[in-house]
Every structure is written in C-alpha cells, then in structure tokens.
Amino acid sequence: VSGSYRVAHLDDLDRIEVAGGQYRPIRRRLGVRAFGINAYTAEKAGDQVVEHHTEGGGGAGRQEELYMVVTGHAEFTVAGETVDAPAGTMVFVPDLDARRGAVATADGTTVLVVGGPADSPIPTSPFEYWFAAEAPYRAGDYERAVEVAAEGLAEWPESGQLNYQLACFHALAGRRDKALEHLAVAAANDPGVAEWAADDSDLDSIRDRKDFPA
Amino acid sequence: MMKVKAINVTDIEPRKIMGGTMLWHPVRRTLGIRSFGTNAYTALNAGDRVVEEHNEAGAGHEEVYVVLSGRAEFQLGEETVELGAGELVFLSDPSLQRGAVATEANTTVIAFGGPVGTPYEPLVWEHDFAAQESYEAGDFEAAYEIASEGLEEHPDSARLHYNLACYAARGRHQELALHHLEQATKLDAELVRTWSADDHDLDSVRERAGL
Numbered sequence: 001v002s003g004s005y006r007v008a009h010l011d012d013l014d015r016i017e018v019a020g021g022q023y024r025p026i027r028r029r030l031g032v033r034a035f036g037i038n039a040y041t042a043e044k045a046g047d048q049v050v051e052h053h054t055e056g057g058g059g060a061g062r063q064e065e066l067y068m069v070v071t072g073h074a075e076f077t078v079a080g081e082t083v084d085a086p087a088g089t090m091v092f093v094p095d096l097d098a099r100r101g102a103v104a105t106a107d108g109t110t111v112l113v114v115g116g117p118a119d120s121p122i123p124t125s126p127f128e129y130w131f132a133a134e135a136p137y138r139a140g141d142y143e144r145a146v147e148v149a150a151e152g153l154a155e156w157p158e159s160g161q162l163n164y165q166l167a168c169f170h171a172l173a174g175r176r177d178k179a180l181e182h183l184a185v186a187a188a189n190d191p192g193v194a195e196w197a198a199d200d201s202d203l204d205s206i207r208d209r210k211d212f213p214a
Numbered sequence: 215m216m217k218v219k220a221i222n223v224t225d226i227e228p229r230k231i232m233g234g235t236m237l238w239h240p241v242r243r244t245l246g247i248r249s250f251g252t253n254a255y256t257a258l259n260a261g262d263r264v265v266e267e268h269n270e271a272g273a274g275h276e277e278v279y280v281v282l283s284g285r286a287e288f289q290l291g292e293e294t295v296e297l298g299a300g301e302l303v304f305l306s307d308p309s310l311q312r313g314a315v316a317t318e319a320n321t322t323v324i325a326f327g328g329p330v331g332t333p334y335e336p337l338v339w340e341h342d343f344a345a346q347e348s349y350e351a352g353d354f355e356a357a358y359e360i361a362s363e364g365l366e367e368h369p370d371s372a373r374l375h376y377n378l379a380c381y382a383a384r385g386r387h388q389e390l391a392l393h394h395l396e397q398a399t400k401l402d403a404e405l406v407r408t409w410s411a412d413d414h415d416l417d418s419v420r421e422r423a424g425l
Contacts (some may be wrong), residue, residue: 004291005295006306034275084221089223090245095217128242134229
C-alpha cells in the first residue's frame with residue numbers, strides 16, 4: 001500500500017461466504033469513499049453469484065448498480081428478464097425496485113459491482129464532452145464538434161480545457177470572435193492555456209489578434 | 215424506466231481519441247448511468263496510451279481503474295506500477311497526476327469515478343457480510359466486534375441492531391442482546407417480529423425479550 005495509490009488483484013481479495021457465493025470486499029479493502037465497489041465470486045457453475053435483492057426496500061442503499069462479469073459466465077435475472085452474461089458483459093440496473101440476482105453458469109465466475117446513490121446524480125466529467133467531439137473534429141466537421149462539446153457548458157461553464165477545445169473548434173469553423181471568447185474563459189481558468197495555444201495550429205486563424213493569450 | 219440494460223464492454227462503439235491510437239468506450243453515456251462515472255479504454259498496440267495523462271483536481275473524483283485484459287504500465291505521480299488483467303488500482307487523491315500505457319496489445323482498462331466531496335455512504339449490509347465468516351466459524355465475539363463498527367455510520371439501522379443482538383445472544387451476552395433487540399424493535403418492530411420467528415440465534419433471550 002502506497003500513500004498515493006493502492007493496488008489489489010481480484011484473485012487476492014478476501015472471500016467471505018455469504019448467500020451461496022463469496023463476497024469479495026473491495027471498497028473497505030481499498031478505502032474507496034466516493035462510490036460502492038465490491039466483487040462476488042461463485043467457484044462452481046450453479047452457485048449464486050449475486051444475491052437476489054432490490055435496491056428500493058428497507059436496508060438497501062437506493063443505489064443504481066452496474067454489474068460487470070470479469071471472469072466466467074453468469075445468468076442474471078432482473079425483474080423477471082433473463083440476461084446471459086459472458087465475461088465482459090455489463091448489466092446496468094437503474095430501476096431500484098427491479099429484483100435482481102445472478103447464478104454462475106461457469107466455474108470461477110467473478111462479478112464486479114459498482115453502485116452510486118440514484119437520488120443524487122453527479123455531473124458528467126468535462127472530458128466526456130471533448131472526447132465525444134473528437135470524432136467530428138478529426139473528420140473536419142467542426143460545426144458538429146462545437147455542438148457536441150458545447151453541451152458540456154451547461155455543467156462546466158468555466159472548464160479551462162472544455163473552453164479551450166471550443167475555442168479550437170470555433171477557430172477552425174471560421175468563427176474567430178467566438179473562438180477568442182472561449183479562449184479568454186479558458187485562460188482565466190487554466191494556467192496552461194497560453195502554453196497549449198503557443199504551438200496549436202487549430203488556433204492559427206486568431207493568432208494575430210491582440211487579445212490572443214500569450 | 216428501463217429495468218435493465220446489458221452490453222459487452224467491447225461492443226460499446228469505440229471512439230478514436232488521442233490521435234486515433236486510443237479507443238474510448240463511453241460506458242456511462244451508453245448505459246445512462248448518473249450516480250458515478252465509468253468509461254473504458256482500449257489500446258490496440260503495446261506502447262499506445264490506454265489512460266490519458268491527467269488529474270482529477272477539477273472534478274474532485276476518486277478513481278478506481280481495473281485492467282480487464284492485457285497489461286498496462288501506470289504512471290501515478292512519481293511512481294510507476296505495471297498491472298495485468300484482474301488487477302485494480304485505487305487513487306484517492308484527485309490531484310495526483312495519472313496515466314497508463316499498454317505493455318501488451320489489446321489492453322482494455324475500465325475506470326470508475328465519483329466525487330469525494332459527497333462521499334458514498336457505506337451500506338449496512340457490508341457490515342453484516344464482513345461479520346459473516348466469524349459468525350459461521352462460531353466466533354461470535356469477533357462477529358459482534360466487526361458488525362458493531364457499523365453503528366457509527368448506521369446508528370438507526372434496525373437490521374444492524376438485530377444482527378448485533380444475534381451475535382451477542384450466541385456469544386452469551388444476554389444483556390447486550392436484549393439492548394440491541396430493544397433498539398431494533400423501536401426502529402422496525404415488524405422486521406424484528408418477522409425475522410425472529412424462527413431464528414435460533416435468539417433462543418437464549420427469546421423469553422426475556424417477549425418474542
């Protein structure tokens with residue numbers, strides 16, 4: 001264990017026999033506070049790997065849950081629907097009252113579970129907006145890139161990087177004033193902007209303007 | 215509301231980012247998850263970046279990365295750690311600079327994140343589950359000790375008090391068992407009535423507790 005990070009292998013997590021399977025505590029082992037994360041293992045096909053439960057009743061955490069089969073193969077039952085889930089399958093259950101559970105259909109099945117409180121959603125991280133804009137940007141569709149990235153302004157009006165990306169897209173789309181507006185917001189919120197802008201050819205069309213950050 | 219959405223991580227249409235060498239699988243937006251962040255990344259070749267170099271100071275997120283396939287070298291502040299499939303790394307400090315480069319072809323990493331400012335509340339059942347092994351082994355003192363750690367976070371959980379009553383009763387601490395049963399009954403009499411009906415853990419105090 002290091003001060004700055006903690007590493008664990010799924011195989012090395014504790015195995016606590018519960019409800020016909022094994023509970024593999026991750027959250028308490030690593031000290032995660034921001035969201036719930038645990039794993040469950042069934043050693044034999046036919047064993048319960050996720051206990052049947054809902055998230056809406058007394059004692060439950062009212063959490064939306066994402067289950068991910070990391071090894072083996074499981075069959076989930078969610079609100080009466082059956083989901084065949086080989087390794088790599090992610091099963092997301094947004095409905096707190098949906099009764100869910102899973103049985104292993106292969107030996108050595110491990111399912112990772114991540115949960116967060118459904119009643120207090122968190123903002124989308126700003127990078128998702130510029131990652132999503134990357135495809136139209138690379139295809140030269142700068143209008144579409146602006147549209148996709150600008151969706152993020154509602155949640156992150158002062159994000160330095162988001163405004164910087166918008167400045168680039170606007171500059172490439174030929175809207176120089178708009179580009180400079182975003183660049184000014186970016187420069188006010190991120191000390192790295194002048195350095196990024198110095199050799200970024202996306203901004204060449206506005207480089208000569210007197211309000212270009214230096 | 216849809217009750218369930220299921221998809222294989224690599225079937226989430228990847229978007230090319232970082233100059234086209236890194237594939238982003240937008241898990242959160244594909245599944246419509248709102249209460250925590252999650253995204254997966256694939257590097258097709260060894261040497262390609264699989265986690266962008268960044269920190270979480272802006273969002274204030276704690277993060278867990280899980281290597282699903284392949285291997286990757288993580289740069290975490292000044293330290294370097296190589297992780298293979300099935301390994302996970304937790305980063306509690308949002309300001310720590312982090313990133314990873316694949317050391318094998320077809321390396322996929324999934325990231326989970328959430329804000330530290332509004333901590334996730336550990337659930338009551340985690341304390342029950344943690345105590346289960348000691349209980350099964352007949353070490354009721356240890357089971358009580360482990361589960362009672364939950365009282366600080368969940369002083370008003372009928373379920374926790376009920377289970378503590380069971381551990382105490384089996385450990386021959388009748389007064390303690392009666393105290394927890396009384397608390398559980400105040401909080402949820404129906405739960406105590408239903409659960410205690412055929413629960414032999416409480417036999418030693420059944421009469422005194424009026425069950």
